Amino acid sequence: MAETDGVSPLSLIQKNKKIKYIILGCGSIGYKVLEELHESDENVLIIDYDEKRLDDLRDHRHQVMRGDMTDETFYETISEPEVAFILSSNKDANLAAVLHIRARFPSSNIIARALDHFSSNQMADAGADVVLYPQTVVAKSAVNHMVNLIASRNAQRLYSLLESWSGTLGIITHKNPDPDAISSAIALSAIAEEASKGKLKCRILYEGNIGHQENRAFVNLLEIKMEHLTAEVLAECDYTALVDCVAPGMNNDLTADTKINIIIDHHSTEGIERQNVPDFMDIRPDAGATASIFTQYIQELYLPIDTKLATALFYGIRADTHEFQRNVSPQDLHNAAFLLPYADRQLLELVMAPSISQETIEVLGAAIQNRDIRQGYLFSNVGYVRNRDAIPQAADLLLNLEGVYTALVYGITDTAIILSARNKDIRLHVGDVLKEAFAGIPGASAGGHATMAAMSIPLQAFSLVRDKEELLSMIIDSILANFMKMVGIAEDDDDEA
Ligand SMILES: [Mn+2]
Structure with missing residues (x-):
């Protein structure tokens, strides 16, 4: 059928050869695209119906093929292109080409030229990946130039x-x-x-x-x-x-x-x-x-x-x-x-990462000084703090100490008792254990993830106690004893708490 259409014998070769770009319709816009591509001729196949135009291109050693882009069977003679440029000045022919190429070569990229606003939408619906409406392209470019x-x-x-x-x-x-x-x-x-x-x-x-x-x-x-x-x-x-x-x-x-x-x-x-x-x-x-x-x-x-x-x-x-x-x-x-x-x-x-505040440094210092390490668990009481954010920062820091797999840092603010936990022992889900250890404490909320968790007990429940640090140890010691029992820290060590 290729021969009867007057298509050049080149088409027989085309069918087996992978082509990167095809340009359907090589008028002034098609020719400009060919120039802009800067591709070697073997990568570009030009398809047009105009014999005179094809002769001219052939003279310039471009790879050409005569064909009717509206004919569905024509596409059987070519192999799947990476990109198809559909650029003729006939809007119906362009639309037909979009439909045929999309049907036959689902993974090709299609860039098509519209001749009016309506056909622009039609081509997008037919499966063109990019629709160019030259008037819009020129208008956009004009505005861009103006802005610059x-x-x-x-x-x-x-x-x-x-x-x-x-x-x-x-x-x-x-x-x-x-x-x-x-x-x-x-x-x-x-x-x-x-x-x-x-x-x-x-x-x-x-x-x-x-x-x-x-x-x-x-x-x-x-x-x-x-x-x-x-x-x-x-x-x-x-x-x-x-x-x-x-x-x-x-x-x-x-x-x-x-x-x-x-x-x-x-x-x-x-x-x-x-x-x-x-x-x-x-x-x-x-x-x-x-x-x-x-x-x-x-x-x-x-x-x-x-x-x-x-x-x-x-x-x-x-x-x-x-x-x-x-x-x-x-x-x-x-x-x-x-x-x-x-x-x-x-x-x-x-x-x-702005430098840390004086108070944060003090809290980090207290956390290091007051640390108590038992079988890979670190406990540290930082006492009274104004800035509660320092407590999780201290837990982060102390987890880096050698031989520490789980760090629990706790302190008291004006309104709550705060505990922050960090864990890198994969056998332990610190969020779950804390939640259980703190169950039954009035107002307490505890929980978190396997590697990080937090707990807080609002002070309203204990507002009668004046000495904050005393209050802290009064409440937290029993909870920590509970925690140690749950994670299996030896009874002997317990006495040192
Ligand atoms: Mn501004």
């Missing part, structure tokens, strides 16, 4: 403005600055100093305080200089900038009529009424972080980036996007990827 063009123009405008200034630029962050605001502030000061050739001195200002332990670690480890924002400091600034705040009075205590020269942010501008128009304003609500906008400026302007700035901006994007999981755009990921090779990984790790 604006981003690049904005970066240039910011640079030119800073270039023309000299004096002091006060960069104002959030009231309680977070890593996004802080890293944006140091990025702006780096751009300002570069653009003004040092004529512009920047001061990073904030009200409120740097609350979170992780944020303090961030500022300390990166040695970021920040000053409290006061009326006097503000009066000393020739220019002001707001970063990560959408307007004066938003996320800061400035009055709404404060004149601000630069505003760069990613918060929504909805409902914002401006009393003054800044000299430069770039607000992108679709950016995951203001640090992401600054990273883009740095790329657009080909500015040098040092380790400290890259680390700060990376951390800013990471923090504002909740570790790249929320409100994150492809542009944010692109920007983070740009920063990563310049960032100091060790510093990043330190910021993410």
